[in-house]
Amino acid sequence: MRESAAERHDRLLGLVRERGSARVSDLASLLGVSPVTARRDVEELAGRGLLDRVHGSVSWPRDAAAPAAPAAGPGGSGLVIGMLAPSSTYYFAEVIRGAHEAAARAGARLILRISDYRPQEDQDRTEKLLAAGAEGLLVAPGWQHPGDPAAFGDWIASLPVPTVLLERTPAVGSPLDGLDRVCSDHAHGVLLALRHLVGLGHGAPLLMARADSPTAVAVRSGYTEALDVLGLRAPREAIDSVPAELAPDAFEEAVQALHAAVRGGIATAALIHNDVDAIQVVQRLAELGVRVPDDLALIAYDDEVAALADTPLTAVAPPKREVGQHATELLVERLGRRTAGPRRHLTLLPQLRVRESCGAPHAPTGER
Template sequence: MRESAAERHDRLLALVRESGAARVAELADRLGVSPVTARRDVEALASKGLLDRVHGQVSWPERNASPGGAGARRPGEGLILGLLAPSATYYFAEVIRGAHEAAAKAGARLILRISDYRPEEDRVRAEGLLAAGAEGVLVAPGWRGPEDRSAYGNWLAELPVPAVLLERRADPGSPLDALDRVVSDHGHGVLLALRHLLGLGHGTPLLVARGDSPTALAVRAGYTEALATLGLTAPGPVIDSVPADQDPAGFERAVRALYEAVSSGRLSAALVHNDVDAIEIVQRLAELGVKVPEDLALIAYDDEVAALADTPLTAVAPPKRQVGRHATELLVERLTERRGAPESPAEEPARRHLSLLPRLRVRSSCGAAPEVHTS
């Protein structure tokens, strides 16, 4: 597979960091690229402040400002952090953005690898981050279900550097359960949605959800827990949602099941995971004569594109950017603790499991007056 520019940049930075300084011609030789390519890479990295360049030679940026002065060292100054995510779009785009912001604020550099939801490749990609110089890693494995977690998870606990799990939970008592992690509390998000719909006078809402990701499974589990908390019985079995472009017949079955529940009078409210499915379901229901919110009050889960629907969708919004931000801050803290006391493993602080609460953003699709947000 051809090496990407980002991967080549990672190797270049690792070489300069290791040697302290190098000539461009030497870097071209060691990278196996032309001098023109090496020079272009050096210029791109120097323009971002990641390298210092003088007369054909590059060096690692000087970061020895005196403590307490105007240029005082930031907590993570000079650190290289790795981030492994299953995707760089939709849900995880905001997680990555939050991680990048926190790394920049700490003075650290963040390098990224994407697994494309292929958990069997997670370990190799994480090793690539370490080879590129990462001193600690943020990891959102490409698991789709519990079987992936069992088959492709234990290596995480064996990493030689600090690791923080992102938006993933481990089996209680497993080696992964001893890692730091930062997650969204999807059970709380589901409960917010159900309470809102009940407060509007609807009967028990039905869940329409995917089953192909940890978030989808957490929403399903949260629905069961929320019903128990509220003392309710589901108005019917959870409707399995599938992407319309990947499985048109399965998507139509899901829409028809929801249509029949509404048209029979058994149902007047639903929670749908995720936004894209919710928008397409609303469009198809309209073609069948069911209108949102007049006939069906609907809340979407994820809040990525919910506000862009013809009828803006009320949505549960997990704190995705804050997950990335808090996880990065935690990793920087772990690495700076190591810097300060490398010889005192007995004083290692307790690991943390941090759960962040989603919010409900009220728009038109639930039939309530949309909330007005002011800055």
């Protein structure tokens, strides 16, 4: 099976972490890729703060723990923390950054493995983190579908070290429900978006969303809950969104459904998950004669690249970096205790960052 970019990034980070620093040309040879690919990977990882880059070489970030296990004592815990994430890009890049920063402040070493949203490989990758010396774990399983927690999750509850779940909410009463966890409250984020659009004079906003991640599932359920809170009915069933580059025909079908809803007077406002889809939808709608925000007020969900659109998109911003920070702090505290203490479920609230796409006056600091 061809290695994914996420897996290659995982190997690259491991090589730099082991060596402390390395030349990009040497990394290309070790990874078995072209120098161009290695440079592109290094630039991406350095841009996310996971590596430092200077004059053809890269090194483990200066604010991180040293590649060797740090000595315990004043200013250093000597801890090794393992982190399993489904991706090192898009949403989880900021979660990883937050965890990395918090680990560095605690004098701990953070080691990372990426599942590339293949939940069947989560357990094996986590076992490799333990084999590498992880004394505690931050785990964001690569679940994509509602049945994945039951099919690929029970092993997490029996891990031999303290574990904190990241951005995952298991079923109430399940074995995983008894673990520490830190999550974004996506239902609250959706309510912020719908309440803002309704406050601008729109009827019930339409939802266009993916269904391929726990965030997508939470946005969909949060949409139903928000409509109930606001006393509204959905103008039509949610439009299924798909990545344009993977399924162009299905993406076009989704855009056409949204276009028909706008032209038919069914909806004047929409919430779209995620940012990339929202940007591409706006571009295609413009080609079809629908203008944002004049004909359609639009809010995106995730706020990764929403501000970079031609018409900057108002967006719900989950507290991704803070999720990583708080989860790491909770794990460090857990590892430092002699007794287990009560488990904690920490839920952080997203913000709404108001820009031009919803038709409201620009609010630089965003709503909360």
